[in-house]
Amino acid sequence: MSKSGDTTTSQETRISGVSFFRWDEMKKERVSDTLERRLITGDRIMLAHVYLKKGCIVPKHSHENEQFTYILEGALKFWIGEDQKQEVIVSAGEVLVIPSNIPHQAEAIEDTLDVDVFSPPRQDWLAKTDDYLRR
Numbered sequence: 634m635s636k637s638g639d640t641t642t643s644q645e646t647r648i649s650g651v652s653f654f655r656w657d658e659m660k661k662e663r664v665s666d667t668l669e670r671r672l673i674t675g676d677r678i679m680l681a682h683v684y685l686k687k688g689c690i691v692p693k694h695s696h697e698n699e700q701f702t703y704i705l706e707g708a709l710k711f712w713i714g715e716d717q718k719q720e721v722i723v724s725a726g727e728v729l730v731i732p733s734n735i736p737h738q739a740e741a742i743e744d745t746l747d748v749d750v751f752s753p754p755r756q757d758w759l760a761k762t763d764d765y766l767r768r
Contacts, residue, residue, distance in 0.1 A: 656682055664766050665689075667741070672758065679754035685709070685741035692765050693717065693738040698751040700731040707745030712738045 654673050661669040667689035671682040679698075685691075685707070693712070702709070704725050711729060713719040715736050722742065723729045731737055757763040 664763075665768060668766060670758075674754045674759065677753055679749075679751040679758070681749040681751070681758070683745075683747045683749055685745045685747070687741050687744050689741040689745075691739040692768075693736055694765050695734050695736045696751075696755065696757070697733050698753060698755055699733055701748075701750040702729045702731070703727075703748040703750070705746045705748060707741065707743035707747075709739045709745055709747065710742050 652673075652675075656671060659671045659673075661671055661684065663669050667686040668691075669684040673680045687707075702723060704723050704727055706725055708722055708724040710720065710722050713721065713731075713735065717736075717738060721729065755763070761767075
């Protein structure tokens with residue numbers, strides 16, 4: 634809200650370097666038949682709404698980016714580590730923190746909406762070179 638009391642109605646509004654977004658006004662990017670997302674990116678952090686249909690597989694991968702995965706709706710099963718021996722189910726209201734360069738894989742065991750936070754931003758997502766997701 635501005636000092637005059639006006640409210641902001643556009644998808645992104647910049648005020649003195651500050652950005653404002655409304656998720657429901659942002660177009661979803663269709664990555665695959667079972668995965669869509671919306672991205673908000675700053676200089677050093679990325680925030681994503683990720684929509685996964687039940688059965689969606691995010692293949693094993695790793696990245697330099699630290700990752701927080703916060704489940705808003707549904708649940709994801711993760712396999713952690715190179716050998717994938719550590720398993721964890723993350724459900725609505727729970728957060729998984731994945732350090733840099735840790736291999737991980739996920740499966741949506743329900744239709745799921747998660748909030749992913751990455752630092753630094755995922756350049757492969759921005760450049761759409763994340764081929765492991767686009768199958």
